[in-house]
Amino acid sequence: xxxxxxxxxxxxxxxxxxxxxxxxxxxxxxxxxxxxxxxxxxxxxxxxxxxxxxxxxxxxxxxxxxxxxxxxxxxxxxxxxxxxxxxxxxxxxxxxxxxxxxxxxxxxxxxxxxxxxxx
Numbered sequence: 001x002x003x004x005x006x007x008x009x010x011x012x013x014x015x016x017x018x019x020x021x022x023x024x025x026x027x028x029x030x031x032x033x034x035x036x037x038x039x040x041x042x043x044x045x046x047x048x049x050x051x052x053x054x055x056x057x058x059x060x061x062x063x064x065x066x067x068x069x070x071x072x073x074x075x076x077x078x079x080x081x082x083x084x085x086x087x088x089x090x091x092x093x094x095x096x097x098x099x100x101x102x103x104x105x106x107x108x109x110x111x112x113x114x115x116x117x118x119x
Contacts, residue, residue: 022089025089026086026089026090029082029085029086029089030086032082033079033082033083033086036075036078036079036082037079039075040072040075040076040079043068043071043072043075044072046068047065047068047069047072050064050065050068051065
């Protein structure tokens with residue numbers, strides 16, 4: 001049985017896109033950003049209604065408030081992520097989407113290992 005040694009080898013993958021694709025991508029990001037912002041506003045409104053109702057349901061209201069606050073935090077994080085992605089994409093010219101993967105074509109963006117034979 002041949003001996004083998006595993007070596008980590010990072011590969012940089014650059015994606016070059018057309019201006020038309022980039023414009024389309026930015027429009028999609030803008031649409032998702034708008035939808036997320038609207039969702040945050042709806043959640044804030046629902047949370048305000050629960051707070052204004054005040055104490056009607058006791059533990060039920062507390063549970064609803066906690067769920068709404070959790071969902072609001074998730075949506076606000078999504079808005080920040082989309083804004084960051086939009087900023088990176090609009091600044092990159094026609095080249096963006098750079099990530100690293102392993103030599104075997106791992107698309108998860110993680111470094112991988114490749115066997116190197118020792119004869």
